[in-house]
Amino acid sequence: MKHNDRIILDSTQFDLTIKRLAHQLIENHNDFSNTIIIGLQPRGTYLADRIKAELKLIDKTYDIPLGTLDVTFYRDDYRRQNNPLVPSKTEMEFDIEDKNVILVDDVLFTGRTIRSGLDAMLAFGRPKMVELLVLINRRYERHLPIQADYIGKNIHTIVSERAKVSWSATDGEDKVILYTPDDE
Amino acid sequence: MMNKLSVNHLLGIKYLTKADINLIFETADHFKEVINRPIKKVPSLRDITIANLFFENSTRTKLSFEIAEKRLSADILNFSSSSSSVTKGETLIDTVNNILSMKVDMVVMRHPNPGAADFLSKHVDAKIINAGDGAHEHPTQALLDSFSIREKYDDLKGKNVVIVGDIIHSRVALSNIFCLKKLGANVRVCGPLTLIPKHIASLGVEVMTNLKDALNWCDVAMMLRIQLERQNMKFFPSLREYSMQYGLDKQLLDSLDKEITVMHPGPINRGVEITSDVADSKQSIILEQVQNGVAIRMAVLYLLAGKIE
Structure with missing residues (x-):
């Protein structure tokens, strides 16, 4: 970590944030009988896993179907980047017709990934309602009219900064760091 | 990646x-x-x-x-x-x-x-x-053939694949030889010598003329169609004779030492290179292809x- 990088959420705050998001979901979804969680590939799936696990810790009867969705083929920047994006796996073992869908991603920035995700999701049916849950909401940088319904933390950033979410499952520690560009 | x-x-x-x-x-x-x-x-x-x-x-x-x-x-x-x-x-x-x-x-x-x-x-x-x-x-055909083998066996490395039939007129055979070799499979061809190109050994491919031996050697057999439309001279006496020597029927398939996978790029001439009961058997992956x-x-x-x- 460089001197001007800062920790936005350390592991204690991170844990509290996940718990709060889970409780907010319970307030709105009651028994989750008609609810499905979809994590956007690649990094939204870790958050989706955690939210599902947290809900199950709170009440064993909350066993919510979980899918992972890759949006690569739906992106609007294909052929506008030098290096094409590598797709990740889509695993949607269920139909989302008439379900309440909670779409999950780690960071909400321009909104373009979420836009692609909404399109990709519709290949699996017409949901009754879709909500968006994100861990980090980077305000003021949106390119599209997309807002999250559940937000772990709002941050104010400049475009060149980068928010990185680390997960204990893959990176050894739960934390969120904001990387700032070098001065030179 | x-x-x-x-x-x-x-x-x-x-x-x-x-x-x-x-x-x-x-x-x-x-x-x-x-x-x-x-x-x-x-x-x-x-x-x-x-x-x-x-x-x-x-x-x-x-x-x-x-x-x-x-x-x-x-x-x-x-x-x-x-x-x-x-x-x-x-x-x-x-x-x-x-x-x-x-x-x-x-x-x-x-x-x-x-x-x-x-x-x-x-x-x-x-x-x-x-x-x-x-x-x-015919590159996309070879890619889908190797993809189908990969789906069944995970990896092509070390797998034995025999391509049977009209090799000399077949773009499918040539593309498949390149593709299979690049992925590490062992490739042999089998058919009447009139239908096998002269310099095929330079591609690292062995030639076999006995179908039963070839099938006993392989994990996967690719049966090719006899391309009568490209043949302006006689390469073998008759289709009936060809199918007796190089056609795959259920009796031959069941007599082998192990269960092999049968492929065909289509269109099939049923009864010539393979019989219907082989094409429709559980060892055939023609529709997966x-x-x-x-x-x-x-x-x-x-x-x-x-x-x-």
């Missing part, structure tokens, strides 16, 4: 690296999931126009490319030479440039002359995909479209 092809056109397997082939396979894995969704279409190529130029008859390949293009949301132009100005004496470059001036980005071409796709790629400004050029190459063909062609189109400036 590498995420770009090393080539700008798909002219033949011989121009691809092993990494290219694996990238196509990994991309095709994702498209195979896509084409099994309730809505089987993605918008990736919605700003791309593709011309399918078929200067030679085709059912499967043409339909497979067409459905792959539609699943990727591309716009499509279809052309077949029998109903075109080619019969009025127009040259290939003129025909294609006329089509390209309608703002076409990619061309899928089948042509009776070997090297036609390669020639085109040097003279016109579009991404070219070879859908079969004479007895030269057809399904995989769509996923492979989507992957090739998607990856080459990514190289359009």
Whole structure:
């Protein structure tokens, strides 16, 4: 970590944030009988896993179907980047017709990934309602009219900064760091 | 992971690296999931126009490319030479440039002359995909064949594959030999010597003339069609004699030491190279090949479209 990088959420705050998001979901979804969680590939799936696990810790009867969705083929920047994006796996073992869908991603920035995700999701049916849950909401940088319904933390950033979410499952520690560009 | 092809056109397997082939396979894995969704279409190529130029008859390949293009949301132009100005004496470059001036980005071409796709790629400004050029190459067929073997056995390395029948007239055989060798499989060919090219050993391929021995050696047998339309002389006495020597029937299949996988690129001449009960048996993966063909062609189109400036 460089001197001007800062920790936005350390592991204690991170844990509290996940718990709060889970409780907010319970307030709105009651028994989750008609609810499905979809994590956007690649990094939204870790958050989706955690939210599902947290809900199950709170009440064993909350066993919510979980899918992972890759949006690569739906992106609007294909052929506008030098290096094409590598797709990740889509695993949607269920139909989302008439379900309440909670779409999950780690960071909400321009909104373009979420836009692609909404399109990709519709290949699996017409949901009754879709909500968006994100861990980090980077305000003021949106390119599209997309807002999250559940937000772990709002941050104010400049475009060149980068928010990185680390997960204990893959990176050894739960934390969120904001990387700032070098001065030179 | 590498995420770009090393080539700008798909002219033949011989121009691809092993990494290219694996990238196509990994991309095709994702498209195979896509084409099994309730809505089987993605918008990736919605700003791309593709011309399918078929200067030679085709059912499967043409339909497979067409459905792959539609699943990727591309716009499509279809052309077949029998109903075109080619019969009025127009040259290939003129025909294609006329089509390209309608703002076409990619061309899928089948042509009776070997090297036609390669020639085109040097003279016109579009991404070219070879859908079969004479007895030269048929790269997407070889890719879908290896993809189907990979699906069944995970890895092709060390697998024994025998290609049976009309090798000399077969672009499928040549592309498959290149593809299988690049992926580390052992390849042999089997058939009457009149149907086997003279210098095939230089490709690292052994020749066998006894079908039963060849089948006992292999894990996978690719049965090829006798291409009567390309044979202007007699290569064997009669179809009946050919099928007695080199046809695969259920009795022969059941007499082998192990359970092999049977493939066929289609169209099948039932009763000549394989009998109906073999084609429809559980050891045959002929219909999987057809399904995989769509996923492979989507992957090739998607990856080459990514190289359009």
